[in-house]
Amino acid sequence: MMSRDISKQIYSYISELDDIEEKKLTLKVDRGHKYVDRRTSVAIYFDVAFDQQSFRFTLGLVVRDVGGEILVSTTVLHSDVASPFTAEAYAGLQAIRLGISMGFSILEIVGDSRTVIKKCQTTYFDRSVIGALIRDIHSKKVHFQEIGFHFVPKTENTYTHILAKEALKMGEGHYLLGGVPGYVRRALEKSWPRLPD
Template sequence: MFSNYLSVRPDTLNQRAAEFLEDYRQAQEQLVAEPVMQNNREAWKPPPESAFKLNFDAAVFSEVNRSDVRAIICNYKGEVMAAMSARGPTVHCSEEGELLACRKAIEFGIDAGFSKLVIEGDNVNVIKAISSQTASLSLLGNVVEDIKHLIRDLQWESISHTRRNGNKVAHVLAQHARIIVEDLYWIEDSPPLVVGHLYQDLCLL
């Protein structure tokens, strides 16, 4: 299913390898320079042992007229089960970008075979909209209802809001979207550019 996700064009391989190495180096420097705060109440929290946590985020780059979607799925130990970094459509506001990112992230999770998910994002309005039991009458209501339909197909789900620190790995992926030239997917592997942040989360478990 994911063979096409993992393919890499030869003409971009060297460029991507250099970018990932530089991101990894910077992450290691940051890890040394910024000690982990043990009292950080906004840290990433693990899902139940039988489930997985799906964190998503969006980045909107108005100067290049596009959005980007980032998602990461981890188990209760904080180990990365799957991750994605994909280009999104043109959007008119950050909330639209977050809703479209949420929909694409859940589709990715389902396609990757995950049916028990804690779905978590840092946009409170998006989380409220997809958690609501009433139909959305907003201009983005069709996207909200698409997300609710996807969620109903899961065996088990929990929807929660987190602040930026609890969603920092997905956020870092989103902010690095400017250097991505094609959609990237990782299965049972960690994106190199967030290794340092993943380690910080594990230290707080």
């Protein structure tokens, strides 16, 4: 094949690509069903409650949409974990897995463990105790168009913290669409400051 023929083929291919228009997809939604646009930014907050005597922990995950509305809350009990540090890294991994299973393409992972969040933000090979978990988190980034990891103080992660703490006390996990369990709301009400009479 001569260079002139190759040039013609390339030109033909480029002009073909120029002619292709993006197809606009439409979605008809029943008025009775709530639709969450999976392309919009969603935040998954994570936290753990750790029992040092039994080496058990409960991870709590809360999925919030752009408006701050709770889409899902879940808790999972685990045992035989050496440290709270490892538990926090595992909770971050579970947050990403939840984002993948829910089909989100843009995701923010939010937690109050500064070290875990920083390790998730870097691309360096991690040789620490939680290195394998961090590498697993990094390997799952390919499932998203955009993914970010953000640190928040514990005071801004209250729902998730109480969710994990109360689930550890009760010894049970849950998966709830559209909110948090009643025991979390009651615990939050107790923690709010009361005005004097």
